Amino acid sequence: MVKTFFHRDINKKREDFLSWTEYFMATAFLAAKRSKDPCSQVGACIVNEDKKIVGVGYNGMPTGCSDDQFPWSKTAESELDTKYFYVCHAEMNAIVNRNSADVKNCTIYVALFPCNECAKIIIQSGIREVVYMSDKHAEKAATEAAKRMFDAAGIKYWQYIPQNSKIVIDFTEINWSKQPTDVHLHENIIKEMENL
Numbered sequence: 055m056v057k058t059f060f061h062r063d064i065n066k067k068r069e070d071f072l073s074w075t076e077y078f079m080a081t082a083f084l085a086a087k088r089s090k091d092p093c094s095q096v097g098a099c100i101v102n103e104d105k106k107i108v109g110v111g112y113n114g115m116p117t118g119c120s121d122d123q124f125p126w127s128k129t130a131e132s133e134l135d136t137k138y139f140y141v142c143h144a145e146m147n148a149i150v151n152r153n154s155a156d157v158k159n160c161t162i163y164v165a166l167f168p169c170n171e172c173a174k175i176i177i178q179s180g181i182r183e184v185v186y187m188s189d190k191h192a193e194k195a196a197t198e199a200a201k202r203m204f205d206a207a208g209i210k211y212w213q214y215i216p217q218n219s220k221i222v223i224d225f226t227e228i229n230w231s232k233q234p235t236d237v238h239l240h241e242n243i244i245k246e247m248e249n250l
């Protein structure tokens with residue numbers, strides 16, 4: 055058995071807390087977990103100038119359009135039987151579902167670079183900055199069009215390159231004992247190491 059452990063001095067401030075950018079991008083990725091799209095789960099998180107989250111969204115069917123009845127296919131004999139006419143993109147949902155009066159001067163954190171349609175909504179809503187994780191559709195005309203519009207409208211956009219590729223949420227962590235001299239030897243970590 056591989057034994058691993060970590061020390062935590064509970065008298066000192068934690069050093070391994072999430073940065074703001076990690077926190078907001080992780081919020082976007084967590085929202086994406088709600089998506090029913092079998093191929094692409096995209097999340098978006100809108101943050102105001104006070105670093106408050108004012109909107110979260112993920113790609114899904116419009117309200118009232120059952121995600122058990124509308125199609126999730128990428129291809130079909132008829133375009134009407136693909137998802138593309140129906141699905142609301144994460145960015146659009148985050149903007150329309152905002153919990154503030156407006157999203158002026160906000161930043162949107164999004165897993166995938168916005169398409170041209172979302173770029174228009176982002177610009178019109180007053181969002182000033184786009185932070186994205188992936189630009190995997192960079193070669194598509196929709197992405198190029200979005201970039202042209204962002205450039206013309208003076209919207210700042212930049213790719214977030216994470217320091218860690220994973221953030222683990224462990225629901226059991228809240229029950230770990232934290233004593234002043236504690237060295238945790240946590241079962242899950244041991245199991246993970248054994249599986250390596």
Ligand SMILES: Nc1ccn([C@H]2C[C@H](O)[C@@H](COP(=O)(O)O)O2)c(=O)n1
Pocket residue numbers: 091093094095096112113114128137141142143144145166167168169172
């Ligand atoms: N910035 C984006 C890009 C895409 N989406 C959504 C729209 C679809 O549900 C899915 C793309 O489907 P695919 O062609 O990859 O099968 O992702 C979004 O919400 N935001």
Ligand SMILES: [Zn+2]
Pocket residue numbers: 143144145168169170171172173
């Ligand atoms: Zn879009």
